[in-house]
Amino acid sequence: MKRHVTHLFTALCALACLVMVAGTASAADRLKVGFVYVSPIGDAGWTFQHDLGRREMEKNLAGRVETRYVEKVPEGPEAERVIRDLAKSGYDLIFTTSFGYMNPTLKVAKMFPGKYFEHATGYKLAKNVGTYMCRFYEGRYLSGIIAGRMSRTNQLGYVAAFPIPEVIRGINAFTLGARSVNPEARVKVIWVNSWFDPGKEREAAETLISQGADVITHHTDSTAPVLTAEEKGVYAIAYHSDMSKYGPRAQLTAVMHLYGKFYTDTARAVLNHTWKPKAVWSGIREGSIRLAPISPVVPEEVVALVEKTTKSIADGSFHPFHGPIRDQAGKVVVADGKTMSDRELLQMNYYVDGVLGSIPR
């Protein structure tokens, strides 16, 4: 009897080993992809959009990838630890989705030359580090067209976080879009000096509204500006995500950034061994920037114009920063017939004509 038991035990052990070997074999076929997020995923906003992209990639490459994400990773030394942990625990492709992860990503990438890293919004490449970001300004321009046409007071309000080129580029593109259809339109900017502070964002939006703005947009992370617009009965253009459920009457549209295709393509490139370090800057053409469904209060002809402009941006026949463009002082910054280069776009540090106030320095 005892012998039988021993046999049974041995057999079970063998079986277990077999299962384990099979298990590792199937896992080895899969690409393990890690994501590092700077804030909680939540329901709208920067990280939410990245997580949508992650989920889309998982669906597109079902069975070939497995993913893991770490939320709320502060920029700095803590980020380096998280990225290193992911690399150490077998994640071959790691997306780090905030600007402040740049140096930690590069440092870890050096330690793990066999792994692949993609850093969002950064500007430093390495042998195994690529960068990616979206041409938000394309969506800003389109939403500016809608705002310019829907405003009655010709005053548009912009709640902005920090005066860095990225944000300034959005303000300028929005202004150019608005003034392409309404030369009277002016854009008022209020800086809240925070990416995320719902109270302050609300107060800034409220201020803009009481100073006469009747369309509010924002380059901050919470839904507060849209909520405030809804409460005060003015229009809003949301950023990052569709926020129509927070402002069903207020939201005209939202400028959304989508990463699903980029994440899928990148993971596929790693799976096919064709990955190369690149600085990807993708927009409407690549499907990285899209407007949320436009509110039914926007007249049909405006929607048609937005659609037409979307198409010409996608096929390259139109660029939002196409001359002549003047700065606030009236100086021509982009000559007639010229288009701003990517380099110039990335360094933008002035307001175009039509923005009120000056950039804090």
Place this chain on the structure above:
Amino acid sequence: MNGHLLLEILVAAIGAGTPFVYAALGELVTEKSGVLNLGVEGMMLVGAICGFIGMAKTGSLLVAVLAGMGAGMAMALIFGVLTLTLMANQVASGLALTIFGVGLSAFLGLTYTSIALPGVPALPIPWLSDIPVLGPLLFSHDILIYGSILLYAAISGFLYRTRAGLILRGLGEAPESAHALGYNVIGIRYLAVLFGGAMAGLAGVYLSVAYTPMWVEGMTAGRGWVSLALVVFATWRPSRVMLGAYLFGGITILQFHIQGFGIDIPSQLLSMLPYLATIAVLVLISRNRQTIRLHSPASLGIPYHPQS
């Protein structure tokens, strides 16, 4: 700047100052009893999420307020047990309470980030709200703002006009003497701590249910810390707490207006302005050493145990 705009700034200042009023008045009562609770930010956050859940589940503001106050009190109770019964260090326990509250509120709010609330409607008081200037300034707010003003009246009356208030203040000055006179020092301090928690919770409810009707992690964004500072700079006087709270709110709103008008002052400097101006004003009006000594609770932050 026309009168209409000035009025709008003042009205907005009251809205912006209200969370500080609740949290700082609550903390003032706690500190008057001689206990320093640095956990305001944490209690505020837990109050905010619990009030939000209450509102989302039942749609009743009363439930939201009770849930938020209850949650704030539960948090304060933890602090009370640690510092009053177990004699732990108040500063360390308060800091721990804030860190705990930040995490707990994020956890409790996990599934509530996607919900939008209708907000709290303004409740103009008939007749009074028709008075020019004063009407919109004082009598056209939502019920939580009226509540904060009533709270101020109640606390000033309680502290300086009632025997219970005198005992509470005495406790903060000299717990040994109060004990010798037969008062239950620890029991009264518990009540003061719980009251502070309830008010911090209510401040959170105001933020998550009325001011920006939504829940997001860390939505108080440091308002608990500002409230704590207000109490100190107001030298533990309710009227100055009110002044400080509205001043802080008002200058926050004003600096946005300055930006909106395109006045050429760096916005980074402007965002320091509420802090600078509030500290400057409160320090200036309370610079008399005698009165500071008179109003600051002498036993603040010092553990007291009747047996020792």
